[in-house]
Every structure is written in structure tokens, then in C-alpha cells.
Amino acid sequence: MHKKTVLDVAWAPLNGRSYHxxxxxxxxxxxxxxxxxxxLKKEHEKDLLKELIKLNIDPSIKVMKVSWNLIAxxxxxxxDDNKIKMWKCDYNKNWNCVxxxxxxxxxxxxxxxxx
Numbered sequence: 285m286h287k288k289t290v291l292d293v294a295w296a297p298l299n300g301r302s303y304h305x306x307x308x309x310x311x312x313x314x315x316x317x318x319x320x321x322x323x324l325k326k327e328h329e330k331d332l333l334k335e336l337i338k339l340n341i342d343p344s345i346k347v348m349k350v351s352w353n354l355i356a357x358x359x360x361x362x363x364d365d366n367k368i369k370m371w372k373c374d375y376n377k378n379w380n381c382v383x384x385x386x387x388x389x390x391x392x393x394x395x396x397x398x399x
Contacts (some may be wrong), residue, residue: 286315289310289360290309291311291327291346291347291348292308292309292347292348292349293308293325294350294351294352295354296356297352297354297355301356304320305317305318305356307352309348309349310346310347311346312340313338313341313343313345313347314350314359314361315338316336316337316339316359339361340381341369343385345365346363347361347363348364350362357372357373358371358372358382359379365389366387367385367386368384369383369385370382370384
């Protein structure tokens with residue numbers, strides 16, 4: 285799905301699931317990939333890509349870094365607009381932003397006063 289350079293990839297801990305969750309990010313946003321391996325597949329068949337979800341991130345914002353928590357229930361994205369967003373999946377399999385942390389920019393005057 286990415287047409288531009290992928291900046292980061294994060295595999296979610298498996299934790300007993302029958303599928304893998306992988307998140308990738310680029311200047312186009314972040315995508316969650318669900319991959320399930322079929323042990324009964326024939327040699328010429330490919331693994332099954334179950335779903336692909338694009339997180340609802342403004343397309344003008346570049347996602348720089350992605351990370352899962354230890355039990356893969358929360359996904360964190362870091363963007364070039366100085367925001368960190370936490371995403372959780374609801375019962376309808378929709379990923380929603382549940383928290384946003386924004387870094388406050390310091391003015392140059394404050395930096396000079398601290399010197």
C-alpha cells in the first residue's frame with residue numbers, strides 16, 4: 285500500500301493470536317497489516333493477508349515512528365507535527381485515537397534565558 289519510503293516497521297507481540305499484526309508508516313500515514321499463516325497451504329500458495337487497516341491520520345502529516353505496547357493492545361505513532369498518538373482497537377475492529385500528547389515548542393527567548 286505504500287507508494288513512498290517506509291520509515292518504520294513494528295511487529296506486535298504474538299500473545300497467543302493465530303495471526304500476526306505488523307504496522308508500517310511513511311509520509312502517507314500508518315497501515316496495520318494482519319497476516320495469518322496457513323499450515324495446510326500448498327507450496328505454490330502465498331500466506332493469507334487477512335486485512336489491511338489505514339489509521340485515520342491527516343495525509344499531510346508524516347508518521348515517523350510506530351510502536352506497540354507489550355500486549356499489542358495499544359499502538360503509538362509519532363508524527364512530524366510534534367504529536368504522539370495512542371491508538372486502541374474497539375469491538376468493531378476500528379482503531380481509534382484515544383490520547384494525543386503534543387510537545388510544547390519553546391521560543392528562542394526562553395532558550396536564551398536558560399543559558
